[in-house]
Amino acid sequence: MLKNTFKLVIGLFALSSMVVASAGTLEDVKRKGYVQCGVSTGLPGFSAPDDKGLMQGLDADLCRAVAAAVLGDASKVRFSKLTAKERFAALASGEVDLLNRNTTWTMHRDTGLGLNFAGVNYYDGQGFLVKKSLGVKSAKDLDGASVCIQAGTTTELNLSDYFRANGMKFKAITYDTSDQTRSGFEAGRCDILTSDRSQLAALRLGLKNPSSAVVLPEIISKEPLGPVVRQGDDQWFNIVKWTLNAQINAEEMGITSANVDKHANDANATPGVKRLLGKEGGFGAKIGLSDSWAYKIIKQVGNYGEVFKRTVGADSPLKLARGTNELWSRGGILYAPPVR
Amino acid sequence: MTLQEFNHRYQNLQYRPGAVGWVFKNLLSSPFNILLTFGALYILYLIIPTSLNWLIFDSYWEGESSQDCNFDAACWVFIKARFNTIIYGFYPQEHLWRPNLVLLLLVIGLSFVLIDRFSNKLRLRAGMVMLFAFPFVAFAILHGSLFGVEIFDPIVRTEQWGGLVLTLVLSLGGIVLCFPLGILLALGRQCKTMPVVKYVCIWFIEFWRGVPLITVLFMAAVMLPLLLPEGTEFDKLSRALIGIVLFEAAYIAEVVRGGLQALPKGQYEAADSLNFSYWKQTNLIILPQALKLVIPGIVNTFIALLKDTSLVSIVGMWDLLNSAIGSTRDPNWIGYIIEAYVFAGALYWLLCFSASKYSQRLEKKLSTER
Numbered sequence: 001m002l003k004n005t006f007k008l009v010i011g012l013f014a015l016s017s018m019v020v021a022s023a024g025t026l027e028d029v030k031r032k033g034y035v036q037c038g039v040s041t042g043l044p045g046f047s048a049p050d051d052k053g054l055m056q057g058l059d060a061d062l063c064r065a066v067a068a069a070v071l072g073d074a075s076k077v078r079f080s081k082l083t084a085k086e087r088f089a090a091l092a093s094g095e096v097d098l099l100n101r102n103t104t105w106t107m108h109r110d111t112g113l114g115l116n117f118a119g120v121n122y123y124d125g126q127g128f129l130v131k132k133s134l135g136v137k138s139a140k141d142l143d144g145a146s147v148c149i150q151a152g153t154t155t156e157l158n159l160s161d162y163f164r165a166n167g168m169k170f171k172a173i174t175y176d177t178s179d180q181t182r183s184g185f186e187a188g189r190c191d192i193l194t195s196d197r198s199q200l201a202a203l204r205l206g207l208k209n210p211s212s213a214v215v216l217p218e219i220i221s222k223e224p225l226g227p228v229v230r231q232g233d234d235q236w237f238n239i240v241k242w243t244l245n246a247q248i249n250a251e252e253m254g255i256t257s258a259n260v261d262k263h264a265n266d267a268n269a270t271p272g273v274k275r276l277l278g279k280e281g282g283f284g285a286k287i288g289l290s291d292s293w294a295y296k297i298i299k300q301v302g303n304y305g306e307v308f309k310r311t312v313g314a315d316s317p318l319k320l321a322r323g324t325n326e327l328w329s330r331g332g333i334l335y336a337p338p339v340r
Numbered sequence: 341m342t343l344q345e346f347n348h349r350y351q352n353l354q355y356r357p358g359a360v361g362w363v364f365k366n367l368l369s370s371p372f373n374i375l376l377t378f379g380a381l382y383i384l385y386l387i388i389p390t391s392l393n394w395l396i397f398d399s400y401w402e403g404e405s406s407q408d409c410n411f412d413a414a415c416w417v418f419i420k421a422r423f424n425t426i427i428y429g430f431y432p433q434e435h436l437w438r439p440n441l442v443l444l445l446l447v448i449g450l451s452f453v454l455i456d457r458f459s460n461k462l463r464l465r466a467g468m469v470m471l472f473a474f475p476f477v478a479f480a481i482l483h484g485s486l487f488g489v490e491i492f493d494p495i496v497r498t499e500q501w502g503g504l505v506l507t508l509v510l511s512l513g514g515i516v517l518c519f520p521l522g523i524l525l526a527l528g529r530q531c532k533t534m535p536v537v538k539y540v541c542i543w544f545i546e547f548w549r550g551v552p553l554i555t556v557l558f559m560a561a562v563m564l565p566l567l568l569p570e571g572t573e574f575d576k577l578s579r580a581l582i583g584i585v586l587f588e589a590a591y592i593a594e595v596v597r598g599g600l601q602a603l604p605k606g607q608y609e610a611a612d613s614l615n616f617s618y619w620k621q622t623n624l625i626i627l628p629q630a631l632k633l634v635i636p637g638i639v640n641t642f643i644a645l646l647k648d649t650s651l652v653s654i655v656g657m658w659d660l661l662n663s664a665i666g667s668t669r670d671p672n673w674i675g676y677i678i679e680a681y682v683f684a685g686a687l688y689w690l691l692c693f694s695a696s697k698y699s700q701r702l703e704k705k706l707s708t709e710r
Binding site: 049050078081082085092093208209318 | 433656657
C-alpha cells in the first residue's frame with residue numbers, strides 16, 4: 001500500500017514536471033554539452049567501473065552511443081550511479097536525461113510512472129544455478145528444493161509463481177545482497193540459486209570452483225531490459241530508440257567500428273547501408289541530429305554485436321551466449337525496424 | 341596422594357611467583373575456569389592459523405589481474421589493482437595529486453592542532469585555520485573552483501569524488517559543521533529567558549533524532565530534487581552533507597546538554613556574581629567545563645558519524661565501503677568481496693581507533709582531579 005502511494009507520488013511529480021519541462025531534452029543536452037545517464041551502482045557486465053574508474057558495460061555503452069549520436073562524441077557522457085529505489089525519481093526530476101539501469105520493461109512502469117521504454121537492449125529472464133553434484137537436468141526436478149534468493153526483488157515473486165504453477169514445493173532462504181546469496185549457495189545452505197540469467201553468470205564466476213555449478217535451461221520469467229526516458233518528449237524518445245535500432249541494424253548489415261569507414265565511402269553500398277550511414281535520405285534531420293549520427297555511433301561505440309561481445313559476451317569474463325539476444329536472422333529475437 | 345592433598349597442592353600453585361602463578365591464579369583456578377580456558381584455546385586454534393594462512397601466508401601479492409589469484413586465499417592483487425578506485429573513487433587518474441595534496445594539508449594541519457608540543461597559541465591559530473579556511477581550500481583544490489571562480493583545470497564534479505576521499509569529506513565536513521550547530525542547539529534548549537528559541541531547539545532536536553539517517557539521506561537525494569524547481573542545480577554531495585549535519589547536530593546537542601546539566605549550579609552563580617554577560621559566561625566558564633566533561637560522548641558521536649557515512653551508498657554515492665564493494669562488480673574481479681570488506685574494515689578501524697586513542701589522551705591531559 002505504502003509502496004503504491006510512493007509510486008503514485010513519484011508518478012504525480014513526473015506528470016507535473018512533464019508539463020513544466022517543455023524545453024526538450026535534446027536542446028538541454030546540446031546546451032549542457034553532455035548526456036547525463038543513470039546507470040546502476042555496479043552490475044557486472046552492465047555498468048561497473050574498470051581498474052581506471054571508467055564505467056564499462058552494456059548499459060554504459062548505450063549511454064555512450066546516445067552521446068555519440070547527439071553530440072558526436074561518445075565520451076561526452078556523465079554517469080549518475082543510481083540505486084534501484086531512486087532510479088525513477090532521478091529520471092522524473094530531470095536529474096538524468098536517460099536511464100540505462102538494467103530496468104525491466106513492465107506495463108506498470110511503462111504506463112503508471114510517466115516513463116517510456118525506448119526499446120530492449122538485453123532480453124533477460126530468471127533462471128536457476130544448481131550444483132552439478134545434484135545431477136538435476138531440469139527445473140521440473142526441483143520439488144522440495146531449498147532456494148537461495150535475494151530478498152525484496154521481483155525474483156522472489158517469479159520463483160513462487162513458477163513453483164506453484166508446477167505444483168512443487170520449495171524452501172526460500174533469503175539474503176540481502178548478491179554476495180551473501182552466493183556464499184550461502186557455496187556453503188551448501190541451499191540446493192539452487194535463482195536470479196536473472198545475466199547475473200547468474202557473474203554469480204557463478206565468483207564461486208571457488210565455477211565448474212561445480214551449472215545454469216539450468218529453464219527461464220521462468222521475461223525480463224526485457226531497456227533504456228527509459230521521460231514521457232512527453234517524443235523527440236528525445238525517438239533519438240534513444242533509434243540509437244539502439246541503429247546499432248542492431250548495423251550488426252545485421254555487417255557494419256562494424258572497424259569497417260564503417262569503408263562502408264561509408266563505398267559508392268556501391270546497398271541503399272540500406274547508405275540510408276543508415278547518412279549518405280541518402282536525410283534521416284538524421286528527422287530526429288533532430290546530423291546525418292552522420294549512426295556513423296558516429298558505430299565508429300565510436302560499435303554495433304550491438306560488438307558491444308555485447310565486449311561487455312558480456314565471449315570477450316568478457318562473463319562469456320554469456322547471445323541466445324535470445326541474437327539477431328532474428330540467426331535464431332534470436334533481436335529485430336530492429338529498418339531505416340527507410 | 342589423596343584427592344584432598346592434590347587439591348591443596350593445586351591451590352598452592354597460584355601463589356608461585358611469576359608467570360606460572362599468574363596462569364594458575366587467573367586461568368586455571370577452578371574446574372569451570374580450566375574448561376573455559378581450554379575451550380577458548382581450542383577456538384583460537386581453529387580460527388587463527390586458518391585466518392593467518394588466508395590473510396598472509398597463502399595470499400597472493402604478485403601480479404596485476406585476477407588471473408594471478410585463486411579463491412583459496414586472499415587476493416591482495418585485487419586491492420592493488422583497485423587501490424585508486426577505493427581511495428579516490430572516480431577522481432580522474434591524471435589529477436590524483438589534487439586529493440593527495442588535500443590529504444597532505446589535512447595531516448599537516450591536524451598535527452599542528454593535535455600535537456601538544458606546540459604552544460597553545462599556535463595550536464589555537466592552526467585550529468582556526470583548519471576550521472574556517474581549510475574546508476574552502478580543500479574544496480577549491482578537489483573541485484577546481486571556488487564561488488564560481490575557476491582555479492584548477494579541470495573542474496572535478498563532486499559526483500566523481502569517491503572512496504576514502506569522499507568518506508573523509510563527508511565525515512570531517514560533517515564534524516566541522518555539526519559541532520557548532522550542536523552547541524548552539526544545546527544552549528538554546530537550556531535557554532530560560534527565550535521560550536521561542538527554546539521550543540524551536542527542542543522541536544528541531546527531537547525531530548532529527550526521531551528519524552533514521554537512511555530516511556534523511558533518501559529524502560535529500562531522491563525526493564528533494566522533485567520538489568525543487570526545474571533546472572535547479574544542487575549537487576547530491578551537498579544535499580547528503582546537509583542531511584548528515586542536521587542529523588548529527590541533534591545528537592551533539594544532546595551530548596553537550598548532558599555536560600551543561602552536569603555542571604554544579606555554583607559555577608553559573610559564580611559567573612553571574614562576576615557580572616559576566618551571557619556569552620562571556622558561556623564561553624569562559626560554562627562551555628570549557630561542560631565540553632571537557634562530555635569528550636567521550638562527543639568522540640563517540642564523531643566515530644559513529646564516520647561509520648554512518650557508509651549509509652550514503654543507498655543513494656548511490658561511492659564512499660569508501662561502497663567503492664570497495666563496487667570494485668568487485670567489475671566482471672574481471674567478481675568474487676573478491678571478502679578482500680574488499682577486510683581492506684575497507686581495516687581503514688575504518690584505523691581511523692576510528694586513532695580518534696578514540698586521541699580522545700583518551702585529551703581526557704587525561706585535561707583532567708583536573710576532583
